[in-house]
Amino acid sequence: MTQTILFDPLLPWPVLAGLAALVLASIVLAIWRRLPGWGLRGLAALCLLGALTGPLSQSEDRAPLSDIVLVAVDNSASQQLSDRQAQMAEARAGLERQLNARPNTETRWITVEDSPGDGGTTLMQRLSQALADEPQGRVAGIIALSDGQVHDTEQPIDLPAPMHLLMTGREGDWDRRLILRNAPAFAIIGEPITLTLRIEDQGTPPPDQRQAPLEISIDGGPPQRFNLPLGVDFDLPLTLPHGGRNVIRFATPEIPGELTDRNNAALVQINGVRDRLRVLLVSGEPHAGGRTWRNLLKSDSSVDLVHFTILRPPEKQDGVPVDELSLIAFPTRELFLEKIDDFDLIIFDRYKRRGILPAIYLDNVANYVEQGGAVLIAAGPDFASADSIYRSPLARVLPAAPTARVLEQAYRPKVTELGHRHPVTAGLEPPGKENQPHWGSWLRQIEVAAPQGHVLMQGVETRPLLVLNRVAAGRVALLASDHAWLWSRGYQGGGPQLELLRRLAHWMMKEPELEEEMLWAEVTGQTMQVFRRRMSGTASALTVTAPDGSETSLQMQQRAPGLWEVSYTGAEPGLYRLSEGAVDTVVGLGPAAPREFQQTIATADLLAPVLAPLRGGAMALEDGLPRLREVSAGRPASGRGWIGLTPRAAYETRSVSQTTLLPAWLGLLLAAGLIIAGWLREGRR
Structure with a gap:
């Protein structure tokens, strides 16, 4: 039971203060004038002022509350190294005994795991969440x-x-780690990129x-071996061998x-892209489809287009003097003999033999394909x-x-x-709707026979319309119509002309x-979605080979038609090999350098502030x-062989009476x- 004196004034405190000052002045004046009875009258005034303050006696029935001690146990990946788990288990048992022996104490055990997304050890976040659930006045340490x-x-x-x-951790711990810097997400094929590597030892090596x-x-192939000096940044030039990942x-x-080999390796995935794709477009004559090809290729900023349209064939005789023509001469020798290998794609759009390209030039084009x-032939x-x-x-x-x-x-x-x-054509036309007209019509088709390779589209009476084939190391395509441009004009509803031609050109x-035939994976954290076309x-069945060989x-x-998928979650970061049938690939799971293993030597510097x-x-x-020791708030809370807890003396008020x-x-x-x-005293006087 706790007794407390309180006041509940009948008048505001400033008014009472003014009355008290008036009473005091009156008493001083009475003393100075030596008036009889001043003491009794002063006491009467004090009684009136005391009654106006409303003094109360408050009694509280209080129940003491226990102190709360928060203990955060770091169970992140770096705590699995060496004998740290055994150290922590022994410390936890001893700490639990001391806390249980301390009277009026409750213990809150908090486990700190690895945060998702390679966020490392987020101890402060877990403590903030735990403190939000506890009354601050009861936390002793x-x-x-x-x-x-x-x-x-x-x-x-x-x-x-x-x-x-x-x-x-131990004083003699040491660890070696590999640091990789300046790893771009994309790089140009054939041009060297510079990666900065560093191998350093931490602790007491x-x-x-x-x-x-x-x-x-690269891609799980035979390794190349070098020797690097320790503790020095080394710039390594590297050229990507192929496009894609x-x-x-x-x-x-x-x-x-050393403590661990988890930081002795680093994975980086770089997408190889072409600097510029060079395309040669040869139009045999002006027509509406020629502008379609030109607009398509010019809209892609990664494509360098060289376009020639034969406006004046050799057989044309109109009497116009040659020196008055403002036409550019077709540089056939330069394009088809000297610089043909500079092009990634050659398109013949409604081209026919007119003596402009001799047979030796076209033979060189065939050699270029092989x-x-x-x-690509856009036939008219x-x-x-x-x-x-x-x-x-x-x-x-062809x-x-x-x-x-x-x-x-x-x-x-x-x-x-x-x-x-x-x-090239997957998804353009939903399967099962071939008999439902949803594309606009074309009005011309060139009949072809004995197609080789893949027939992807058909036209009149199921005749081949789009044929793709591989010839030796090259690729050829034949579009047996010059009316694809009708789709871009919206004729009878149009169609996916832009997407079809874009895919076709990029496949070429x-x-x-x-x-x-492709096997690839899309990675999110430690999970990959594997696709097979x-x-x-x-x-x-897909075979996944983990970094440990399992x-x-x-x-x-x-x-979808021709497309299969499956999801897989890897147990550890590293290089995984995927194989299905005769196709295989590799993919990296996890970060290039896990944050938990960037620094592995135990230190108090990070938490010192x-x-x-x-x-x-x-x-x-x-x-x-x-040992655990009780210390007052504001006093040093640690010393040689001891740490301090601050008693809170918190309580719960059960009842109050006044x-x-x-x-x-x-x-x-x-x-x-x-x-x-x-008054009587004055009267007697």
Whole structure:
């Protein structure tokens, strides 16, 4: 039971203060004038003032509350190194005994795990969440069992009591790590990029360590080996071998005695892109479709387009003097003999033999295809004529032969069953709706026979319309119509003309995402979504080889025609090899350098700014578990072999009762009695 004197004034305190000053002045005046009875009258005034203040006696029934001690246990990845788990288990058991022996104490155990997304150890965030759930007036102290490698110390936190760090780890710990800097997400194929590498030792490494071996492998291939000096930044020039994703692994072997080899390797995935795609477009004559090709290729900023349109064929005789023509001469020798290898794609748009390109030039174009180049034929009536480009040395690489028939009738292009699997036409026409007209008609088709390769689209009476084929190291395509431009004009509703031609052109230029037989993965954290595209048959089981060599077999599910997928979550970061049938690839899971293993040596420096304001301490568990001691608020909270907790003496008020010390009637009665006594004294005088 606690007694407290309170006041409940009947008048505002400023009014009472004024009355008190008036009474005091009156008493002083009476003393100065030596008036009899001044003492009795002063007491009467004090009784009246006391009654006006409303004095109360308050009694509280209080129940004491226990102190709360928060203990944060760091269970992040860096705490699994060496014997830190054993250190922490022993410290936890000893700390639990001391806290249980302390009277009137409750313990809140907080487990700190690795934060998602490679965020590291977020100890301050977990403590902020725990403190928000506890009354601040009862927290007597905060203890952290950790190696001190905390990654959110910049987060502001208001500690109501001293915080202490009981640090795991050993004084002789050391570790070697590989640091990779300046790793771009994209790089140009054929041009070197510079990566900055550094191998450094932390802690107390063995003496006479000056160099470390380095292994570099691309897409899981045979490694290249170098020796790098320790503690020095090294600029490494690197050229990507192919387009698309290049998975590059840098590693230095584990040395006996170091804490971990998890930071001895780094993975980086760089997408190889072409600097500029050079396209040569040769239009045999001006027509509406020629502008379609030009607009398509000019709209892509990564494409350098060289476009020639034959406006004045050799057989044209109109009598205009040559010196008055403002036409550019067609540089046939330069383009088709000297610089043909500079182009990634050559398009012949309604081109026919007119003597402009001799047979030797067209033979060189065929050689260009066989050596890895690409040629696309956009055929018009010229392809079916006697002057067809097919009737030249180029015929040996073309995917189909003309029959000399030109079909002048309306038809709706359709995607074939194979076309629904091929990346060039997949998704353009929803499967199962071939009989429902939803594309505009084309009005002309060149009949071709004996198609080789893949027929992706068909026209009049299922005749081949779009044929793709691979010839040696190169690629060829034949579009047996010059009316694709009708879709861009919205004729009868139009169609996906822009997307079709864009995909077709980029497949010809060997864009990796448009390959027919392909296995790839999309990575999110430690989970990858694996996709397999096949042009025939069904996908077999996917084999996943983990960094430790273990294999997992997964059954893939069909997502679309020719496309299968499956999800897989890796147990650890590193390089994973995927294989299905004859196709394989590699993919990296996890960050290039996990944050938990960037710094592995135990330290108190990171938490020092957090511990200092309330004078908490940092103790190494290697030196033994410190004792718990009670300290007053504001006093040093740690010393040699001990850490302090601040008793809070918190309580809970169960009931409150109030009693009036001087009722108004009693104050009035006392004041009246004293006034009468003073009056009698004056009368006797």
